[in-house]
Amino acid sequence: MPQGLAVVTGASNGIGLELAKVLATEGYDLIVCAESARLAEAVADLQALGANVTSVTADLATREGVDRLWEQVQAAGRPLDIACINAGVGVGGKFVETDLDEELNLIHLNCGHTVHFAKHVVRQMVPRGAGKILFTASIAGEMVAPREAVYAASKAFVLSFAHSLRYELKDTGVTVTALQPGPTDTDFFHRAGMDDTQAGSEGKQESQPADVARQGYEALLAGKDHVYAANFKTKLEGALANFVPGELKGKMHDDMAKPLAEK
Numbered sequence: 001m002p003q004g005l006a007v008v009t010g011a012s013n014g015i016g017l018e019l020a021k022v023l024a025t026e027g028y029d030l031i032v033c034a035e036s037a038r039l040a041e042a043v044a045d046l047q048a049l050g051a052n053v054t055s056v057t058a059d060l061a062t063r064e065g066v067d068r069l070w071e072q073v074q075a076a077g078r079p080l081d082i083a084c085i086n087a088g089v090g091v092g093g094k095f096v097e098t099d100l101d102e103e104l105n106l107i108h109l110n111c112g113h114t115v116h117f118a119k120h121v122v123r124q125m126v127p128r129g130a131g132k133i134l135f136t137a138s139i140a141g142e143m144v145a146p147r148e149a150v151y152a153a154s155k156a157f158v159l160s161f162a163h164s165l166r167y168e169l170k171d172t173g174v175t176v177t178a179l180q181p182g183p184t185d186t187d188f189f190h191r192a193g194m195d196d197t198q199a200g201s202e203g204k205q206e207s208q209p210a211d212v213a214r215q216g217y218e219a220l221l222a223g224k225d226h227v228y229a230a231n232f233k234t235k236l237e238g239a240l241a242n243f244v245p246g247e248l249k250g251k252m253h254d255d256m257a258k259p260l261a262e263k
Protein backbone atom coordinates (compact mmCIF):
# COMPACT_ATOMS: atom_id res chain seq x y z
CA MET A 1 0.00 0.00 0.00
CA PRO A 2 1.42 3.46 -0.88
CA GLN A 3 1.99 5.82 2.05
CA GLY A 4 -0.01 8.47 0.22
CA LEU A 5 0.31 11.03 -2.54
CA ALA A 6 3.03 13.68 -2.64
CA VAL A 7 3.78 16.47 -5.10
CA VAL A 8 7.19 18.06 -5.62
CA THR A 9 7.79 21.18 -7.72
CA GLY A 10 11.25 21.59 -9.25
CA ALA A 11 11.83 17.83 -9.10
CA SER A 12 14.06 17.44 -12.17
CA ASN A 13 17.27 18.20 -10.31
CA GLY A 14 18.95 19.22 -7.06
CA ILE A 15 17.03 19.45 -3.81
CA GLY A 16 13.63 18.78 -5.43
CA LEU A 17 14.85 15.59 -7.10
CA GLU A 18 16.33 14.41 -3.81
CA LEU A 19 13.10 15.22 -1.96
CA ALA A 20 11.24 13.16 -4.54
CA LYS A 21 13.73 10.29 -4.08
CA VAL A 22 13.23 10.32 -0.30
CA LEU A 23 9.46 10.27 -0.79
CA ALA A 24 9.74 7.45 -3.34
CA THR A 25 11.89 5.45 -0.96
CA GLU A 26 9.35 6.02 1.81
CA GLY A 27 6.62 4.60 -0.42
CA TYR A 28 4.74 7.68 -1.62
CA ASP A 29 3.15 7.97 -5.04
CA LEU A 30 4.49 11.06 -6.73
CA ILE A 31 3.43 13.93 -8.94
CA VAL A 32 6.56 15.79 -10.04
CA CYS A 33 6.92 18.98 -12.02
CA ALA A 34 9.65 20.95 -13.77
CA GLU A 35 9.89 23.04 -16.91
CA SER A 36 12.64 21.31 -18.88
CA ALA A 37 12.80 17.98 -20.70
CA ARG A 38 15.30 16.64 -18.16
CA LEU A 39 12.30 15.86 -15.96
CA ALA A 40 12.02 12.61 -17.94
CA GLU A 41 15.38 11.41 -16.57
CA ALA A 42 14.28 12.21 -13.03
CA VAL A 43 11.07 10.25 -13.57
CA ALA A 44 13.10 7.22 -14.69
CA ASP A 45 15.25 7.49 -11.54
CA LEU A 46 12.16 7.69 -9.34
CA GLN A 47 10.47 4.77 -11.08
CA ALA A 48 13.63 2.74 -10.56
CA LEU A 49 13.07 3.28 -6.83
CA GLY A 50 9.65 1.66 -7.24
CA ALA A 51 7.55 4.81 -7.21
CA ASN A 52 4.35 5.36 -9.13
CA VAL A 53 5.12 8.70 -10.82
CA THR A 54 3.05 11.22 -12.75
CA SER A 55 5.08 13.96 -14.38
CA VAL A 56 3.94 17.41 -15.44
CA THR A 57 6.10 19.63 -17.61
CA ALA A 58 5.07 23.21 -16.93
CA ASP A 59 6.56 26.67 -16.53
CA LEU A 60 5.65 27.42 -12.94
CA ALA A 61 6.61 31.07 -13.40
CA THR A 62 3.26 31.39 -15.19
CA ARG A 63 -0.29 31.14 -13.83
CA GLU A 64 -1.17 28.67 -16.60
CA GLY A 65 1.73 26.42 -15.60
CA VAL A 66 0.66 26.30 -11.95
CA ASP A 67 -2.96 25.61 -12.91
CA ARG A 68 -1.86 22.82 -15.25
CA LEU A 69 0.04 21.17 -12.44
CA TRP A 70 -2.95 21.50 -10.14
CA GLU A 71 -5.24 19.92 -12.77
CA GLN A 72 -2.98 16.86 -12.67
CA VAL A 73 -3.15 16.73 -8.89
CA GLN A 74 -6.94 16.82 -9.09
CA ALA A 75 -6.93 14.22 -11.86
CA ALA A 76 -5.30 11.79 -9.40
CA GLY A 77 -8.73 11.69 -7.74
CA ARG A 78 -7.32 11.23 -4.26
CA PRO A 79 -6.16 13.49 -1.46
CA LEU A 80 -2.74 15.07 -1.45
CA ASP A 81 -0.78 14.14 1.66
CA ILE A 82 2.46 16.07 1.10
CA ALA A 83 3.28 19.15 -0.99
CA CYS A 84 6.92 20.17 -1.44
CA ILE A 85 6.82 23.64 -2.98
CA ASN A 86 10.42 23.85 -4.01
CA ALA A 87 11.07 25.15 -7.55
CA GLY A 88 13.18 28.25 -7.53
CA VAL A 89 15.99 30.11 -9.28
CA GLY A 90 18.57 32.74 -8.35
CA VAL A 91 20.14 35.69 -10.12
CA GLY A 92 23.66 36.66 -9.04
CA GLY A 93 25.31 40.05 -9.41
CA LYS A 94 24.94 43.65 -8.33
CA PHE A 95 21.40 44.94 -8.70
CA VAL A 96 22.58 47.91 -10.75
CA GLU A 97 23.85 45.44 -13.37
CA THR A 98 21.51 42.44 -13.24
CA ASP A 99 18.79 41.81 -15.82
CA LEU A 100 15.31 42.98 -14.84
CA ASP A 101 13.50 40.30 -16.85
CA GLU A 102 15.48 37.56 -15.11
CA GLU A 103 14.61 39.07 -11.75
CA LEU A 104 10.91 39.41 -12.57
CA ASN A 105 10.91 35.77 -13.71
CA LEU A 106 12.57 34.87 -10.39
CA ILE A 107 9.82 36.68 -8.47
CA HIS A 108 7.08 34.99 -10.54
CA LEU A 109 8.59 31.58 -9.83
CA ASN A 110 9.96 31.88 -6.28
CA CYS A 111 7.09 33.96 -4.90
CA GLY A 112 4.26 33.65 -7.44
CA HIS A 113 4.22 29.88 -7.87
CA THR A 114 4.67 29.43 -4.11
CA VAL A 115 1.55 31.45 -3.29
CA HIS A 116 -0.52 30.22 -6.22
CA PHE A 117 0.22 26.53 -5.72
CA ALA A 118 -0.14 26.81 -1.95
CA LYS A 119 -3.61 28.33 -2.45
CA HIS A 120 -4.75 25.20 -4.29
CA VAL A 121 -3.03 22.88 -1.81
CA VAL A 122 -4.36 24.57 1.33
CA ARG A 123 -7.91 24.67 -0.03
CA GLN A 124 -7.76 20.92 -0.57
CA MET A 125 -6.00 20.00 2.69
CA VAL A 126 -7.83 22.20 5.20
CA PRO A 127 -11.37 20.86 4.63
CA ARG A 128 -9.91 17.37 5.03
CA GLY A 129 -8.09 18.34 8.21
CA ALA A 130 -4.83 16.70 7.12
CA GLY A 131 -1.73 17.36 5.07
CA LYS A 132 1.88 18.50 5.24
CA ILE A 133 3.45 21.34 3.30
CA LEU A 134 7.20 21.92 2.88
CA PHE A 135 8.34 25.26 1.47
CA THR A 136 11.94 25.43 0.25
CA ALA A 137 13.01 28.83 1.54
CA SER A 138 16.71 29.47 2.26
CA ILE A 139 19.05 30.68 4.93
CA ALA A 140 19.39 33.62 2.50
CA GLY A 141 15.91 34.69 3.60
CA GLU A 142 17.44 35.82 6.90
CA MET A 143 20.59 37.35 5.46
CA VAL A 144 21.70 40.71 4.17
CA ALA A 145 22.58 39.47 0.70
CA PRO A 146 24.51 41.81 -1.61
CA ARG A 147 24.84 40.37 -5.14
CA GLU A 148 21.73 38.25 -4.56
CA ALA A 149 19.44 41.03 -3.40
CA VAL A 150 16.28 40.03 -5.27
CA TYR A 151 16.81 36.30 -4.66
CA ALA A 152 17.26 36.77 -0.90
CA ALA A 153 14.19 39.03 -0.80
CA SER A 154 12.17 36.31 -2.56
CA LYS A 155 13.28 33.79 0.07
CA ALA A 156 12.46 36.21 2.91
CA PHE A 157 9.00 36.33 1.31
CA VAL A 158 8.72 32.53 1.25
CA LEU A 159 9.91 32.29 4.85
CA SER A 160 7.51 34.93 6.15
CA PHE A 161 4.67 33.36 4.19
CA ALA A 162 5.46 29.90 5.57
CA HIS A 163 5.60 31.09 9.19
CA SER A 164 2.35 33.08 8.90
CA LEU A 165 0.53 30.27 7.13
CA ARG A 166 1.74 27.82 9.76
CA TYR A 167 0.15 29.95 12.47
CA GLU A 168 -3.12 30.34 10.54
CA LEU A 169 -3.37 26.58 10.04
CA LYS A 170 -2.25 25.45 13.49
CA ASP A 171 -5.64 24.09 14.50
CA THR A 172 -6.54 22.55 11.14
CA GLY A 173 -4.43 19.39 11.04
CA VAL A 174 -2.30 20.84 8.23
CA THR A 175 1.36 21.52 9.07
CA VAL A 176 3.74 23.94 7.39
CA THR A 177 7.53 23.57 7.48
CA ALA A 178 10.21 25.85 6.01
CA LEU A 179 13.33 24.17 4.63
CA GLN A 180 16.28 26.56 4.86
CA PRO A 181 19.31 25.23 3.01
CA GLY A 182 22.66 26.94 2.96
CA PRO A 183 24.82 26.78 -0.20
CA THR A 184 24.21 23.30 -1.65
CA ASP A 185 25.74 21.38 -4.53
CA THR A 186 23.06 21.71 -7.23
CA ASP A 187 22.67 23.60 -10.53
CA PHE A 188 21.48 26.64 -8.61
CA PHE A 189 24.69 28.71 -8.70
CA HIS A 190 25.52 27.83 -12.30
CA ARG A 191 22.07 28.91 -13.35
CA ALA A 192 22.38 32.13 -11.34
CA GLY A 193 25.64 33.00 -13.11
CA MET A 194 27.65 32.44 -9.91
CA ASP A 195 30.12 29.68 -10.87
CA ASP A 196 33.02 32.09 -10.28
CA THR A 197 32.12 32.80 -6.65
CA GLN A 198 33.12 31.12 -3.41
CA ALA A 199 29.53 30.07 -2.72
CA GLY A 200 29.22 28.65 -6.24
CA SER A 201 32.51 26.71 -6.12
CA GLU A 202 33.92 25.34 -2.81
CA GLY A 203 31.09 26.74 -0.68
CA LYS A 204 28.32 24.69 -2.21
CA GLN A 205 30.30 21.47 -1.98
CA GLU A 206 30.00 21.52 1.82
CA SER A 207 26.33 20.54 1.57
CA GLN A 208 24.82 17.80 -0.58
CA PRO A 209 21.22 17.95 -1.82
CA ALA A 210 20.47 14.42 -0.58
CA ASP A 211 21.31 15.49 3.00
CA VAL A 212 19.24 18.67 2.66
CA ALA A 213 16.29 16.63 1.39
CA ARG A 214 16.51 14.01 4.13
CA GLN A 215 16.59 16.69 6.83
CA GLY A 216 13.72 18.53 5.16
CA TYR A 217 11.62 15.37 5.01
CA GLU A 218 12.29 14.53 8.66
CA ALA A 219 11.37 18.06 9.77
CA LEU A 220 8.22 17.88 7.63
CA LEU A 221 7.14 14.57 9.14
CA ALA A 222 7.86 15.87 12.64
CA GLY A 223 5.75 18.97 11.91
CA LYS A 224 8.63 21.34 12.75
CA ASP A 225 8.32 24.98 11.78
CA HIS A 226 11.71 25.13 10.04
CA VAL A 227 15.01 23.35 9.56
CA TYR A 228 18.40 24.74 8.58
CA ALA A 229 20.11 22.19 6.32
CA ALA A 230 22.32 20.44 5.93
CA ASN A 231 25.75 21.07 7.50
CA PHE A 232 26.85 22.42 10.88
CA LYS A 233 27.96 25.75 9.40
CA THR A 234 24.50 26.44 7.99
CA LYS A 235 22.84 25.43 11.26
CA LEU A 236 25.17 27.73 13.20
CA GLU A 237 24.61 30.64 10.79
CA GLY A 238 20.89 30.10 11.08
CA ALA A 239 20.97 30.02 14.86
CA LEU A 240 22.99 33.25 14.93
CA ALA A 241 21.07 35.03 12.17
CA ASN A 242 18.97 37.10 14.56
CA PHE A 243 21.98 38.23 16.60
CA VAL A 244 24.55 39.13 13.94
CA PRO A 245 24.46 42.82 12.92
CA GLY A 246 23.23 43.51 9.37
CA GLU A 247 26.53 45.13 8.34
CA LEU A 248 28.45 41.96 9.27
CA LYS A 249 25.90 39.70 7.56
CA GLY A 250 26.26 41.85 4.44
CA LYS A 251 30.06 41.59 4.48
CA MET A 252 29.97 37.79 4.97
CA HIS A 253 27.56 37.36 2.11
CA ASP A 254 29.44 39.74 -0.19
CA ASP A 255 32.60 37.67 0.33
CA MET A 256 30.76 34.50 -0.66
CA ALA A 257 28.93 35.97 -3.66
CA LYS A 258 31.55 38.17 -5.33
CA PRO A 259 33.59 36.84 -8.30
CA LEU A 260 36.76 35.18 -6.99
CA ALA A 261 38.76 37.50 -9.25
CA GLU A 262 37.53 40.50 -7.19
CA LYS A 263 38.66 39.03 -3.87
Ligand SMILES: NC(=O)c1ccc[n+]([C@@H]2O[C@H](COP(=O)([O-])OP(=O)(O)OC[C@H]3O[C@@H](n4cnc5c(N)ncnc54)[C@H](OP(=O)(O)O)[C@@H]3O)[C@@H](O)[C@H]2O)c1
Pocket residue numbers: 009010011012013014015016033034035036037038039058059060061086087088089090109136137138139140180181182183184185186187188189191204209
Ligand atom coordinates in the same frame (compact mmCIF):
# COMPACT_ATOMS: atom_id res chain seq x y z
N1 LIG B 1 21.40 25.17 -3.97
C1 LIG B 1 21.41 26.05 -3.00
O1 LIG B 1 22.49 26.49 -2.56
C2 LIG B 1 20.12 26.50 -2.36
C3 LIG B 1 20.19 27.11 -1.09
C4 LIG B 1 19.01 27.53 -0.50
C5 LIG B 1 17.81 27.34 -1.14
N2 LIG B 1 17.76 26.77 -2.37
C6 LIG B 1 16.45 26.61 -3.01
O2 LIG B 1 16.25 25.25 -3.31
C7 LIG B 1 15.27 25.15 -4.35
C8 LIG B 1 15.75 24.13 -5.36
O3 LIG B 1 16.92 24.63 -6.00
P1 LIG B 1 18.20 23.70 -6.29
O4 LIG B 1 19.30 24.21 -5.48
O5 LIG B 1 17.83 22.29 -6.20
O6 LIG B 1 18.52 24.15 -7.80
P2 LIG B 1 18.43 23.37 -9.20
O7 LIG B 1 19.29 22.17 -9.19
O8 LIG B 1 18.70 24.44 -10.22
O9 LIG B 1 16.90 22.92 -9.28
C9 LIG B 1 15.87 23.85 -9.53
C10 LIG B 1 14.60 23.12 -9.91
O10 LIG B 1 13.58 24.12 -10.19
C11 LIG B 1 13.05 23.84 -11.50
N3 LIG B 1 12.61 25.06 -12.19
C12 LIG B 1 13.35 26.15 -12.49
N4 LIG B 1 12.60 27.04 -13.16
C13 LIG B 1 11.37 26.48 -13.30
C14 LIG B 1 10.16 26.90 -13.90
N5 LIG B 1 10.06 28.11 -14.50
N6 LIG B 1 9.09 26.07 -13.85
C15 LIG B 1 9.19 24.85 -13.27
N7 LIG B 1 10.30 24.40 -12.67
C16 LIG B 1 11.37 25.21 -12.69
C17 LIG B 1 14.20 23.18 -12.24
O11 LIG B 1 13.66 22.44 -13.31
P3 LIG B 1 14.09 22.58 -14.88
O12 LIG B 1 15.17 23.59 -14.97
O13 LIG B 1 14.53 21.20 -15.23
O14 LIG B 1 12.83 22.96 -15.55
C18 LIG B 1 14.78 22.28 -11.15
O15 LIG B 1 14.02 21.11 -11.05
C19 LIG B 1 15.09 26.56 -4.90
O16 LIG B 1 13.89 27.11 -4.40
C20 LIG B 1 16.28 27.32 -4.35
O17 LIG B 1 16.01 28.68 -4.18
C21 LIG B 1 18.90 26.32 -2.98
